[in-house]
Amino acid sequence: MEATPTVRKTFAHGIHPPDFKEETRSKPIRRFPFAPVMIVPLSQHIGKPAKPVVAEGQEVERGQLIAEPDGFVSVAMHAPASGIIRKIGLAPHQSGRMVESIFLQPFPASGQQVDPGTPCEVETASPKEIITAIQHAGIVGLGGAAFPTHVKLSIPEDKSIDTLIINGVECEPYLTTDHRVMLEQTGDIFTGIRYVFKATGAKRAIIGIEANKPDAALKLRRSIPGDMPVSVELVKVKYPQGAEKMLITALLGREVPSGGLPADVHVVVINVATAAEIGRLLPRGRGIIERVITITGPAISKKGNYLIPIGTPLRYALDQAGLHEDVSEVVLGGPMMGQAVSSLDIPITKGTSGIVAFTSAETNHRPEKIYPCIHCAYCVDACPLFLNPSRLGILAKQGEYERMAAEYHLMDCFECGSCSWVCPSNIPLVQYFRIAKGIIREKKAQS
Ligand code: SF4
Numbered sequence: 488m489e490a491t492p493t494v495r496k497t498f499a500h501g502i503h504p505p506d507f508k509e510e511t512r513s514k515p516i517r518r519f520p521f522a523p524v525m526i527v528p529l530s531q532h533i534g535k536p537a538k539p540v541v542a543e544g545q546e547v548e549r550g551q552l553i554a555e556p557d558g559f560v561s562v563a564m565h566a567p568a569s570g571i572i573r574k575i576g577l578a579p580h581q582s583g584r585m586v587e588s589i590f591l592q593p594f595p596a597s598g599q600q601v602d603p604g605t606p607c608e609v610e611t612a613s614p615k616e617i618i619t620a621i622q623h624a625g626i627v628g629l630g631g632a633a634f635p636t637h638v639k640l641s642i643p644e645d646k647s648i649d650t651l652i653i654n655g656v657e658c659e660p661y662l663t664t665d666h667r668v669m670l671e672q673t674g675d676i677f678t679g680i681r682y683v684f685k686a687t688g689a690k691r692a693i694i695g696i697e698a699n700k701p702d703a704a705l706k707l708r709r710s711i712p713g714d715m716p717v718s719v720e721l722v723k724v725k726y727p728q729g730a731e732k733m734l735i736t737a738l739l740g741r742e743v744p745s746g747g748l749p750a751d752v753h754v755v756v757i758n759v760a761t762a763a764e765i766g767r768l769l770p771r772g773r774g775i776i777e778r779v780i781t782i783t784g785p786a787i788s789k790k791g792n793y794l795i796p797i798g799t800p801l802r803y804a805l806d807q808a809g810l811h812e813d814v815s816e817v818v819l820g821g822p823m824m825g826q827a828v829s830s831l832d833i834p835i836t837k838g839t840s841g842i843v844a845f846t847s848a849e850t851n852h853r854p855e856k857i858y859p860c861i862h863c864a865y866c867v868d869a870c871p872l873f874l875n876p877s878r879l880g881i882l883a884k885q886g887e888y889e890r891m892a893a894e895y896h897l898m899d900c901f902e903c904g905s906c907s908w909v910c911p912s913n914i915p916l917v918q919y920f921r922i923a924k925g926i927i928r929e930k931k932a933q934s
Protein backbone atom coordinates (compact mmCIF):
# COMPACT_ATOMS: atom_id res chain seq x y z
CA MET A 488 0.00 0.00 0.00
CA GLU A 489 1.40 3.40 -0.96
CA ALA A 490 1.68 6.20 1.62
CA THR A 491 -1.29 8.55 1.85
CA PRO A 492 -0.38 11.73 -0.10
CA THR A 493 -0.95 15.21 1.37
CA VAL A 494 -4.19 16.56 -0.06
CA ARG A 495 -5.95 19.83 0.76
CA LYS A 496 -9.31 19.49 -1.02
CA THR A 497 -12.00 19.09 1.60
CA PHE A 498 -14.91 20.79 3.42
CA ALA A 499 -15.03 22.69 6.73
CA HIS A 500 -15.57 20.84 10.05
CA GLY A 501 -15.96 17.02 10.17
CA ILE A 502 -14.14 14.40 12.22
CA HIS A 503 -11.37 11.81 11.95
CA PRO A 504 -12.57 8.42 13.23
CA PRO A 505 -10.12 5.49 12.90
CA ASP A 506 -10.81 3.80 9.55
CA PHE A 507 -10.30 0.06 10.33
CA LYS A 508 -10.01 -0.67 6.60
CA GLU A 509 -6.64 -2.43 6.56
CA GLU A 510 -8.06 -5.94 6.99
CA THR A 511 -10.19 -5.90 3.84
CA ARG A 512 -8.84 -3.21 1.49
CA SER A 513 -6.47 -5.63 -0.25
CA LYS A 514 -8.95 -8.52 -0.35
CA PRO A 515 -10.15 -9.10 -3.93
CA ILE A 516 -13.88 -9.54 -4.55
CA ARG A 517 -14.96 -13.17 -4.17
CA ARG A 518 -18.24 -14.71 -5.27
CA PHE A 519 -20.65 -16.10 -2.67
CA PRO A 520 -22.61 -19.36 -2.99
CA PHE A 521 -26.41 -19.32 -3.29
CA ALA A 522 -28.38 -19.63 -0.06
CA PRO A 523 -31.00 -22.44 0.13
CA VAL A 524 -33.77 -19.80 0.04
CA MET A 525 -33.51 -16.17 -1.01
CA ILE A 526 -35.84 -13.41 0.08
CA VAL A 527 -36.22 -10.50 -2.35
CA PRO A 528 -38.14 -7.61 -0.74
CA LEU A 529 -40.31 -5.64 -3.16
CA SER A 530 -39.21 -2.50 -1.35
CA GLN A 531 -35.43 -2.16 -1.43
CA HIS A 532 -35.38 1.44 -2.51
CA ILE A 533 -36.76 4.81 -1.52
CA GLY A 534 -40.18 5.13 -3.19
CA LYS A 535 -43.01 2.77 -4.11
CA PRO A 536 -42.45 -1.02 -3.85
CA ALA A 537 -42.15 -2.96 -7.12
CA LYS A 538 -45.12 -5.03 -8.40
CA PRO A 539 -44.57 -8.82 -8.70
CA VAL A 540 -44.91 -10.27 -12.22
CA VAL A 541 -44.40 -13.89 -11.12
CA ALA A 542 -46.64 -16.31 -9.23
CA GLU A 543 -46.04 -18.84 -6.47
CA GLY A 544 -44.83 -22.14 -7.94
CA GLN A 545 -43.42 -20.52 -11.08
CA GLU A 546 -39.93 -21.43 -12.26
CA VAL A 547 -37.64 -18.50 -13.08
CA GLU A 548 -34.24 -18.06 -14.72
CA ARG A 549 -31.43 -16.15 -13.05
CA GLY A 550 -31.71 -12.48 -14.07
CA GLN A 551 -35.40 -12.78 -15.10
CA LEU A 552 -37.69 -9.87 -14.23
CA ILE A 553 -39.73 -10.83 -11.15
CA ALA A 554 -41.21 -7.45 -10.21
CA GLU A 555 -41.75 -4.32 -12.28
CA PRO A 556 -41.60 -0.67 -11.24
CA ASP A 557 -44.90 0.67 -9.86
CA GLY A 558 -44.69 4.33 -10.85
CA PHE A 559 -41.80 6.68 -11.49
CA VAL A 560 -40.11 6.47 -8.06
CA SER A 561 -39.85 2.70 -8.15
CA VAL A 562 -37.50 0.18 -9.77
CA ALA A 563 -37.58 -3.38 -11.13
CA MET A 564 -36.41 -6.55 -9.33
CA HIS A 565 -34.75 -9.54 -10.97
CA ALA A 566 -34.31 -13.15 -9.89
CA PRO A 567 -30.94 -13.55 -8.11
CA ALA A 568 -30.86 -17.25 -9.05
CA SER A 569 -32.59 -19.79 -11.29
CA GLY A 570 -35.15 -21.55 -9.15
CA ILE A 571 -38.75 -21.74 -8.09
CA ILE A 572 -40.90 -19.05 -6.47
CA ARG A 573 -41.95 -20.68 -3.22
CA LYS A 574 -43.97 -17.84 -1.73
CA ILE A 575 -44.90 -14.20 -2.10
CA GLY A 576 -45.58 -12.82 1.36
CA LEU A 577 -44.32 -10.87 4.32
CA ALA A 578 -40.73 -11.20 5.52
CA PRO A 579 -38.63 -9.30 8.07
CA HIS A 580 -36.80 -6.27 6.69
CA GLN A 581 -33.96 -4.12 8.00
CA SER A 582 -36.42 -1.30 8.65
CA GLY A 583 -37.84 -3.48 11.46
CA ARG A 584 -41.12 -3.88 9.54
CA MET A 585 -42.49 -6.93 7.74
CA VAL A 586 -42.30 -6.26 4.01
CA GLU A 587 -43.91 -8.00 1.03
CA SER A 588 -41.18 -10.21 -0.46
CA ILE A 589 -40.58 -12.92 -3.05
CA PHE A 590 -39.16 -16.18 -1.62
CA LEU A 591 -37.00 -17.96 -4.20
CA GLN A 592 -35.56 -21.46 -3.84
CA PRO A 593 -32.56 -21.85 -6.18
CA PHE A 594 -32.18 -25.05 -8.24
CA PRO A 595 -29.09 -26.75 -6.78
CA ALA A 596 -28.05 -28.31 -10.11
CA SER A 597 -28.58 -25.24 -12.31
CA GLY A 598 -25.63 -23.69 -14.16
CA GLN A 599 -27.00 -20.31 -13.04
CA GLN A 600 -26.00 -18.59 -16.29
CA VAL A 601 -27.73 -15.29 -17.09
CA ASP A 602 -29.23 -14.94 -20.57
CA PRO A 603 -28.52 -11.62 -22.32
CA GLY A 604 -31.45 -9.23 -22.60
CA THR A 605 -32.10 -6.38 -25.01
CA PRO A 606 -29.08 -4.05 -24.77
CA CYS A 607 -29.40 -0.31 -24.35
CA GLU A 608 -26.63 0.97 -26.65
CA VAL A 609 -25.06 4.21 -25.48
CA GLU A 610 -24.36 5.41 -29.04
CA THR A 611 -27.94 5.11 -30.25
CA ALA A 612 -30.15 5.40 -27.14
CA SER A 613 -31.76 8.75 -26.31
CA PRO A 614 -31.31 10.25 -22.80
CA LYS A 615 -34.87 9.20 -21.97
CA GLU A 616 -34.23 5.63 -23.15
CA ILE A 617 -31.12 5.44 -20.96
CA ILE A 618 -33.04 6.64 -17.93
CA THR A 619 -35.81 4.10 -18.57
CA ALA A 620 -33.21 1.33 -19.03
CA ILE A 621 -31.63 2.24 -15.68
CA GLN A 622 -35.05 2.03 -13.99
CA HIS A 623 -35.80 -1.34 -15.59
CA ALA A 624 -32.36 -2.65 -14.64
CA GLY A 625 -33.43 -1.96 -11.04
CA ILE A 626 -30.45 0.29 -10.31
CA VAL A 627 -30.40 2.31 -7.09
CA GLY A 628 -27.64 4.21 -5.30
CA LEU A 629 -25.28 1.47 -4.12
CA GLY A 630 -23.49 3.71 -1.62
CA GLY A 631 -26.22 2.84 0.88
CA ALA A 632 -28.96 5.39 0.17
CA ALA A 633 -30.82 3.10 -2.28
CA PHE A 634 -32.38 6.11 -4.01
CA PRO A 635 -33.53 5.14 -7.52
CA THR A 636 -30.72 6.23 -9.86
CA HIS A 637 -33.01 7.04 -12.80
CA VAL A 638 -34.84 9.61 -10.63
CA LYS A 639 -31.55 11.24 -9.69
CA LEU A 640 -30.53 11.40 -13.36
CA SER A 641 -33.86 12.88 -14.50
CA ILE A 642 -32.82 16.51 -14.45
CA PRO A 643 -35.73 19.01 -14.32
CA GLU A 644 -36.10 21.15 -17.45
CA ASP A 645 -35.25 24.37 -15.61
CA LYS A 646 -31.88 22.96 -14.43
CA SER A 647 -28.70 22.13 -16.31
CA ILE A 648 -25.77 19.92 -15.37
CA ASP A 649 -22.17 20.78 -16.22
CA THR A 650 -20.33 18.32 -13.96
CA LEU A 651 -20.85 14.70 -13.04
CA ILE A 652 -19.15 13.69 -9.80
CA ILE A 653 -18.41 10.01 -9.33
CA ASN A 654 -18.22 9.37 -5.61
CA GLY A 655 -15.40 7.00 -4.73
CA VAL A 656 -14.72 8.53 -1.32
CA GLU A 657 -15.99 5.71 0.92
CA CYS A 658 -15.30 7.56 4.18
CA GLU A 659 -17.28 5.16 6.42
CA PRO A 660 -14.89 3.21 8.68
CA TYR A 661 -14.48 -0.52 7.90
CA LEU A 662 -15.97 -0.42 4.36
CA THR A 663 -13.77 -1.17 1.33
CA THR A 664 -16.44 -2.13 -1.21
CA ASP A 665 -15.97 0.93 -3.43
CA HIS A 666 -12.19 0.65 -3.13
CA ARG A 667 -12.29 -2.87 -4.61
CA VAL A 668 -14.83 -1.86 -7.26
CA MET A 669 -12.50 0.94 -8.41
CA LEU A 670 -9.60 -1.51 -8.66
CA GLU A 671 -11.46 -4.45 -10.20
CA GLN A 672 -14.34 -2.96 -12.22
CA THR A 673 -12.50 0.02 -13.70
CA GLY A 674 -13.73 -0.47 -17.28
CA ASP A 675 -17.37 -0.75 -16.17
CA ILE A 676 -17.08 2.57 -14.33
CA PHE A 677 -16.02 4.42 -17.50
CA THR A 678 -18.74 2.72 -19.54
CA GLY A 679 -21.26 3.79 -16.89
CA ILE A 680 -19.98 7.37 -17.07
CA ARG A 681 -20.62 7.39 -20.86
CA TYR A 682 -24.28 6.53 -20.22
CA VAL A 683 -24.63 9.16 -17.49
CA PHE A 684 -23.00 11.84 -19.68
CA LYS A 685 -25.65 11.20 -22.30
CA ALA A 686 -28.53 10.98 -19.81
CA THR A 687 -27.69 14.24 -18.00
CA GLY A 688 -25.85 16.34 -20.56
CA ALA A 689 -22.87 16.74 -18.20
CA LYS A 690 -19.76 17.93 -20.03
CA ARG A 691 -17.12 16.50 -17.70
CA ALA A 692 -16.76 14.05 -14.85
CA ILE A 693 -14.61 14.13 -11.73
CA ILE A 694 -13.98 10.92 -9.84
CA GLY A 695 -13.47 11.95 -6.19
CA ILE A 696 -11.44 9.56 -4.04
CA GLU A 697 -10.23 9.86 -0.45
CA ALA A 698 -6.44 10.14 -0.31
CA ASN A 699 -6.14 6.82 1.54
CA LYS A 700 -6.83 4.94 -1.74
CA PRO A 701 -3.92 6.08 -3.97
CA ASP A 702 -3.82 2.69 -5.75
CA ALA A 703 -7.44 3.13 -6.90
CA ALA A 704 -6.74 6.70 -8.05
CA LEU A 705 -3.71 5.55 -10.02
CA LYS A 706 -5.58 2.67 -11.66
CA LEU A 707 -8.45 4.95 -12.68
CA ARG A 708 -6.15 7.71 -13.95
CA ARG A 709 -4.26 5.25 -16.13
CA SER A 710 -7.52 3.84 -17.50
CA ILE A 711 -9.29 7.07 -18.57
CA PRO A 712 -10.29 6.55 -22.22
CA GLY A 713 -8.64 9.15 -24.49
CA ASP A 714 -11.96 10.56 -25.70
CA MET A 715 -13.50 11.10 -22.25
CA PRO A 716 -13.32 14.40 -20.28
CA VAL A 717 -12.77 12.69 -16.92
CA SER A 718 -10.33 13.58 -14.13
CA VAL A 719 -9.51 11.80 -10.89
CA GLU A 720 -9.11 14.01 -7.81
CA LEU A 721 -7.97 13.08 -4.34
CA VAL A 722 -9.77 14.62 -1.37
CA LYS A 723 -8.65 14.78 2.24
CA VAL A 724 -9.30 11.81 4.53
CA LYS A 725 -12.07 13.15 6.73
CA TYR A 726 -15.57 12.07 7.72
CA PRO A 727 -18.20 12.67 6.19
CA GLN A 728 -16.23 13.55 3.05
CA GLY A 729 -18.39 11.15 1.00
CA ALA A 730 -21.63 13.06 1.67
CA GLU A 731 -22.79 14.65 -1.59
CA LYS A 732 -22.76 18.23 -0.37
CA MET A 733 -19.33 17.86 1.24
CA LEU A 734 -17.85 16.31 -1.89
CA ILE A 735 -19.25 19.04 -4.14
CA THR A 736 -17.73 21.69 -1.87
CA ALA A 737 -14.37 19.90 -1.76
CA LEU A 738 -14.10 19.37 -5.51
CA LEU A 739 -15.81 22.43 -6.95
CA GLY A 740 -16.09 24.96 -4.15
CA ARG A 741 -19.86 25.15 -4.78
CA GLU A 742 -22.37 25.18 -1.90
CA VAL A 743 -25.66 23.36 -2.37
CA PRO A 744 -28.30 25.67 -0.80
CA SER A 745 -30.19 24.61 2.33
CA GLY A 746 -33.02 22.29 1.25
CA GLY A 747 -31.60 22.22 -2.29
CA LEU A 748 -30.20 19.51 -4.54
CA PRO A 749 -26.83 19.15 -6.34
CA ALA A 750 -28.63 20.07 -9.59
CA ASP A 751 -29.12 23.56 -8.11
CA VAL A 752 -25.35 24.02 -8.54
CA HIS A 753 -25.26 22.17 -11.91
CA VAL A 754 -23.93 18.93 -10.49
CA VAL A 755 -25.10 15.35 -10.30
CA VAL A 756 -23.34 12.88 -7.97
CA ILE A 757 -23.44 9.11 -8.24
CA ASN A 758 -21.57 6.45 -6.34
CA VAL A 759 -18.72 4.69 -8.12
CA ALA A 760 -20.32 1.23 -7.69
CA THR A 761 -23.57 2.58 -9.18
CA ALA A 762 -21.64 3.84 -12.21
CA ALA A 763 -20.00 0.41 -12.58
CA GLU A 764 -23.38 -1.30 -12.40
CA ILE A 765 -24.82 0.96 -15.14
CA GLY A 766 -21.77 0.21 -17.30
CA ARG A 767 -22.03 -3.53 -16.79
CA LEU A 768 -25.80 -4.02 -17.05
CA LEU A 769 -27.07 -1.65 -19.74
CA PRO A 770 -24.93 -2.95 -22.63
CA ARG A 771 -26.15 -6.48 -21.79
CA GLY A 772 -29.80 -5.60 -21.13
CA ARG A 773 -29.63 -7.14 -17.68
CA GLY A 774 -30.90 -6.25 -14.21
CA ILE A 775 -29.11 -6.05 -10.88
CA ILE A 776 -29.01 -9.42 -9.11
CA GLU A 777 -25.95 -9.17 -6.86
CA ARG A 778 -23.67 -6.58 -5.32
CA VAL A 779 -20.26 -6.24 -3.67
CA ILE A 780 -20.39 -6.11 0.12
CA THR A 781 -17.60 -5.78 2.71
CA ILE A 782 -18.14 -8.27 5.56
CA THR A 783 -15.84 -7.38 8.41
CA GLY A 784 -15.49 -6.46 12.07
CA PRO A 785 -13.96 -8.14 15.13
CA ALA A 786 -16.66 -10.86 15.18
CA ILE A 787 -15.87 -12.11 11.63
CA SER A 788 -13.10 -14.61 10.84
CA LYS A 789 -13.16 -14.52 7.00
CA LYS A 790 -13.24 -10.75 6.51
CA GLY A 791 -13.43 -9.73 2.89
CA ASN A 792 -15.24 -8.24 -0.07
CA TYR A 793 -17.87 -10.55 -1.46
CA LEU A 794 -20.15 -10.54 -4.51
CA ILE A 795 -23.41 -11.58 -2.87
CA PRO A 796 -26.78 -12.36 -4.52
CA ILE A 797 -29.49 -9.87 -3.55
CA GLY A 798 -31.94 -11.59 -1.19
CA THR A 799 -29.31 -13.72 0.59
CA PRO A 800 -30.39 -14.00 4.24
CA LEU A 801 -28.05 -12.11 6.56
CA ARG A 802 -27.63 -15.19 8.78
CA TYR A 803 -26.42 -17.24 5.80
CA ALA A 804 -23.97 -14.50 4.74
CA LEU A 805 -22.54 -14.26 8.25
CA ASP A 806 -22.21 -18.07 8.51
CA GLN A 807 -20.24 -18.11 5.25
CA ALA A 808 -17.97 -15.34 6.53
CA GLY A 809 -17.38 -17.09 9.87
CA LEU A 810 -19.37 -15.31 12.56
CA HIS A 811 -17.89 -15.65 16.05
CA GLU A 812 -20.09 -17.02 18.80
CA ASP A 813 -19.55 -13.99 21.03
CA VAL A 814 -21.06 -11.57 18.47
CA SER A 815 -22.96 -8.83 20.24
CA GLU A 816 -23.97 -6.44 17.44
CA VAL A 817 -24.32 -6.56 13.66
CA VAL A 818 -24.47 -3.31 11.72
CA LEU A 819 -25.59 -2.94 8.09
CA GLY A 820 -23.58 -0.20 6.39
CA GLY A 821 -20.72 1.39 8.30
CA PRO A 822 -20.66 2.12 12.03
CA MET A 823 -21.25 5.87 11.53
CA MET A 824 -24.38 5.93 9.35
CA GLY A 825 -25.28 2.24 9.37
CA GLN A 826 -28.01 0.56 11.30
CA ALA A 827 -27.73 -2.14 13.99
CA VAL A 828 -30.05 -5.00 13.09
CA SER A 829 -32.50 -6.63 15.47
CA SER A 830 -32.80 -9.89 13.50
CA LEU A 831 -30.44 -11.99 11.37
CA ASP A 832 -33.42 -13.26 9.35
CA ILE A 833 -33.52 -10.15 7.19
CA PRO A 834 -32.16 -10.37 3.64
CA ILE A 835 -29.34 -8.47 1.99
CA THR A 836 -30.72 -5.78 -0.29
CA LYS A 837 -29.38 -3.49 -3.00
CA GLY A 838 -28.54 -0.83 -0.40
CA THR A 839 -26.35 -3.12 1.75
CA SER A 840 -22.80 -1.82 1.27
CA GLY A 841 -21.28 -3.48 4.32
CA ILE A 842 -21.89 -5.84 7.22
CA VAL A 843 -19.86 -5.11 10.34
CA ALA A 844 -20.06 -7.49 13.31
CA PHE A 845 -18.79 -6.58 16.78
CA THR A 846 -18.13 -8.75 19.81
CA SER A 847 -19.01 -7.89 23.38
CA ALA A 848 -15.39 -6.77 23.87
CA GLU A 849 -16.14 -3.64 21.77
CA THR A 850 -19.75 -3.01 22.67
CA ASN A 851 -19.14 -3.41 26.45
CA HIS A 852 -16.69 -0.53 26.34
CA ARG A 853 -19.28 1.91 25.14
CA PRO A 854 -20.25 4.36 27.88
CA GLU A 855 -23.85 3.84 28.92
CA LYS A 856 -24.51 6.88 31.02
CA ILE A 857 -25.63 10.10 29.38
CA TYR A 858 -24.36 13.26 31.10
CA PRO A 859 -25.74 16.79 30.82
CA CYS A 860 -24.48 19.05 28.03
CA ILE A 861 -21.40 20.94 29.20
CA HIS A 862 -21.59 23.42 26.29
CA CYS A 863 -18.13 22.52 25.06
CA ALA A 864 -19.24 23.16 21.43
CA TYR A 865 -17.33 20.15 20.13
CA CYS A 866 -20.49 19.11 18.28
CA VAL A 867 -20.82 22.56 16.69
CA ASP A 868 -17.21 22.33 15.45
CA ALA A 869 -17.84 18.84 14.06
CA CYS A 870 -21.08 19.46 12.14
CA PRO A 871 -20.26 19.72 8.42
CA LEU A 872 -23.46 21.69 7.83
CA PHE A 873 -22.74 24.31 10.50
CA LEU A 874 -25.86 23.31 12.44
CA ASN A 875 -26.01 23.69 16.22
CA PRO A 876 -26.39 20.09 17.46
CA SER A 877 -26.14 21.14 21.10
CA ARG A 878 -29.15 23.46 20.80
CA LEU A 879 -31.01 20.94 18.66
CA GLY A 880 -30.37 18.27 21.31
CA ILE A 881 -31.82 20.44 24.07
CA LEU A 882 -34.91 21.23 21.97
CA ALA A 883 -35.33 17.52 21.12
CA LYS A 884 -35.41 16.64 24.81
CA GLN A 885 -38.09 19.30 25.31
CA GLY A 886 -40.12 17.93 22.40
CA GLU A 887 -39.83 21.25 20.52
CA TYR A 888 -39.70 19.57 17.13
CA GLU A 889 -41.26 22.41 15.14
CA ARG A 890 -38.70 24.88 16.48
CA MET A 891 -35.89 22.47 15.64
CA ALA A 892 -37.00 22.54 12.02
CA ALA A 893 -38.08 26.17 11.69
CA GLU A 894 -35.27 27.88 13.60
CA TYR A 895 -32.38 25.40 13.57
CA HIS A 896 -32.64 23.69 10.15
CA LEU A 897 -33.13 20.19 11.52
CA MET A 898 -34.28 18.86 8.15
CA ASP A 899 -30.86 19.69 6.62
CA CYS A 900 -29.22 17.22 9.02
CA PHE A 901 -28.29 14.10 7.06
CA GLU A 902 -27.59 12.06 10.20
CA CYS A 903 -23.85 11.67 9.69
CA GLY A 904 -23.36 11.12 13.43
CA SER A 905 -20.29 13.38 13.74
CA CYS A 906 -21.87 15.35 16.58
CA SER A 907 -22.66 12.22 18.63
CA TRP A 908 -19.18 10.86 17.98
CA VAL A 909 -17.41 13.86 19.53
CA CYS A 910 -19.82 14.51 22.42
CA PRO A 911 -17.98 13.98 25.74
CA SER A 912 -21.33 13.74 27.54
CA ASN A 913 -22.31 10.75 25.39
CA ILE A 914 -25.54 12.43 24.31
CA PRO A 915 -27.09 10.39 21.46
CA LEU A 916 -27.69 13.51 19.39
CA VAL A 917 -28.15 11.84 16.02
CA GLN A 918 -30.70 9.41 17.45
CA TYR A 919 -32.65 12.37 18.85
CA PHE A 920 -32.56 14.02 15.42
CA ARG A 921 -33.69 10.87 13.62
CA ILE A 922 -36.70 10.59 15.94
CA ALA A 923 -37.52 14.31 15.64
CA LYS A 924 -37.36 14.18 11.84
CA GLY A 925 -39.59 11.10 11.80
CA ILE A 926 -42.19 12.85 13.97
CA ILE A 927 -42.14 15.97 11.80
CA ARG A 928 -42.54 13.92 8.60
CA GLU A 929 -45.41 11.95 10.13
CA LYS A 930 -47.19 15.13 11.21
CA LYS A 931 -46.76 16.58 7.71
CA ALA A 932 -48.17 13.42 6.12
CA GLN A 933 -51.23 13.58 8.40
CA SER A 934 -51.95 17.29 7.83
S1 SF4 B 1 -25.77 14.30 12.51
FE1 SF4 B 1 -26.69 16.16 11.69
S2 SF4 B 1 -26.37 17.70 13.28
FE2 SF4 B 1 -24.98 15.98 13.73
S3 SF4 B 1 -23.07 16.55 12.73
FE3 SF4 B 1 -24.21 15.31 11.23
S4 SF4 B 1 -25.37 16.80 10.00
FE4 SF4 B 1 -24.66 17.87 11.85
Ligand code: SF4
Nearest residue numbers: 860861863864866910
Ligand atom coordinates in the same frame (compact mmCIF):
# COMPACT_ATOMS: atom_id res chain seq x y z
S1 SF4 C 1 -20.58 18.07 22.30
FE1 SF4 C 1 -22.13 17.32 23.75
S2 SF4 C 1 -21.60 18.33 25.66
FE2 SF4 C 1 -20.48 19.45 24.07
S3 SF4 C 1 -21.89 21.11 23.48
FE3 SF4 C 1 -22.33 19.42 22.12
S4 SF4 C 1 -24.03 18.33 23.10
FE4 SF4 C 1 -23.08 19.64 24.67
